[in-house]
Amino acid sequence: MSLPERLFFVDTTLREGEQFASARFTTAQRIAIAEMLDAFGVEYIELTSPAASPQSARDLATIARRGLRARILTHIRCHMADARLAVEHGAQGANLLFATSEPLRTVSHGRSLSEILAEAKRVICYLRDHDIEVRFSCEDSFRTDLADLIRIYRAVETMGVQRVGLADTVGIATPRQVYDVVRAVRNEVQCDIEFHGHNDSGCAIANTFSAYEAGATHLDVTVLGIGERNGIASLSGMIARIASIDPSRVQRYRLDLLPKIDETVATMLGIEIPFNQCITSPTAFHHKAGMHTKAVLSDPRSYEVLDPNLFGRQRTIAIAHRLVGWHAVAERARELGITLSEAQARAAAARIKALGDEHDLDGAMIDEILYSYAE
Template identity: 25%
Template sequence: MSDEVWLCDTTLRDGEQAPGVAFTYAEKEKIATCLASAGVTELEVGVPSAGPDELEAITKLVKLRLPTRMSTWNRAVPGDLEASFQTGVKAVGISIPVSDQHLQHKVNKSRAWVMEIMGECVSLAKKEGKYVSLGLEDASRADTDFLLEVAQEAELLGVDRIRFADTLGVLDPYGVYLRFSSIVQKVKIPFELHAHNDLGMATANAITAIRCGFKAVSVTVGGLGERAGNVPLEEVAVALKYILNRPAAFDIRRIKSVSSLVSMITRREIPRSKPIIGADVFTHTSSVHLDGIRKDIENYQSFPPESVSRKHKMVMGKYSGMKELNGLLKAEGVSMDEHQRLELLIRIRLLSSHKKTPLETSDILSMIKGSAKI
């Protein structure tokens, strides 16, 4: 089996379930085209049973013949699968609740029903020649012995991939290991983790799953999704390259353009400190850090920002020192005596604190010219 990790993007399905997010077909086409050209392994493009408009949009996406596998999300209901077949997708996801909580208090079904409906739906999809991903909803709260039983039956049925869903985002990395590692060792089907970020551990859980032998991770651009969202595509893609040294088809140089596109379409501003894609994540203002970077950039660089089409940025603020100011003045060809430089540094620190933002070179030059007042 190849060492490559599959990034299965669900921005157009689970991402669209984020409050206030709804994509037009034109927007879906732009996002799908951007992600496919960047190399995502699979695009989960929607839920055909949601209605005629959704079915038509998915059908049009399939006809684009983008260089990626397209899949749909379906309940374990034959009618859902029949709707998916109409779209022409080559892959279908079949979601079945497996925790006793969901079985008893959501669908009012038994564990025996899980095995029966799984067999019926998988057989139906396989007769149509579809790649089948079996999604086990609320797997993070299911009985582990039952999970193994379901996975082994899925293997006999010819399921192509099993998706364990941490539906409520309640797992931690060690919990991922305890719950799933033994199952992965006993079942030969590729496994995927679909993690939610309710406790802020989605990326860590995804990386742990990969270390445990999972082949795939469900991701969305920027972590878009229900409640606190899903595993962010950009975080996993960069971690694969620079932490795990594992190959993935996704071109991380495209992260900036993909995230900017989704941000614009959803009208959701990217938080400044958002890992990988936030405006401030490669910005340095502390005199200690700036001095360390000048001596050797590896002192404060976890990975090169150029690899994700970004650059380091030096700005001045409350914790900037005279060395940084002297460097800036020299680069701009500005001559000032020691008293003037000290006075300017004090003003820079005060203005930065007042504005609640670091100062760009243009701000400081304006101060020198007397156009900036505190």
């Protein structure tokens, strides 16, 4: 499968990620996160609006002055006061949004589509006059009428935005729907397209990937997928999704930094890396069941679509449990310098299984059983 060439990550750990329940990054932590993401190679780092709090405004200015390779964006309402703050605090780009769906339009801001477009024109012209890269996003795009979406995107493109954004704000969209809507927008505008997908129904990575396949160029991610409620697509998840199809698409990034980035942010948040996190979870390259370990010992590609070495990780093979197979037992014996016949390895595996039915096992217990064959 060939994937589109144009791919930019917009990491929004310092905006969407700050909306995660336990996030309250200090200035030093914000700088550390921005520097790690920059070293990794994300193209954009999105920061909380300078309107949010005095420290958020100061930190935007500090990070924007830091001379990072990544472009520093701030996420603001389509509002002149917020736009002025973005300019005053040195943002290189402004990610504007306005809710356009029926359910949100009423309760979020109460504007009609025409009023949204009138406000957008003032704000976009002001930002473009100040040489700010502008993206305009329709919040809750997937509960917005497609004709309304297209009307707005065509209009803001003529106002001079560099890209339009589609947001699955409530995590309701399916991968096929994302593909169809992004494709429809792709056919209507020339500018770049950004996608932002929430994980409420478990489709954030799949939806973000579908958007990429359909022509989205800019993909929103956060470290560990943190964000409002249960978050959005994770950086490591999107890297895994793309690398498993075509590693050359992500070879320009410092993939070996991913474990450290996830670990550092998890520590800042006071959480563990989730067990099901792609690439960086402690068990992401851990093999247990006998049928798996037998095959992996012969050729890791049997049960690994990603090479752990690419990410500075190592595979682990567990044998201290009742699902063990004799091949893995024989391999452990070889590591210990013990030569077992097939019959002995099978007998040792049977012994481990019987003990595993009775209680938890650990590596030392297994080695003791294996040494008993060496005597």
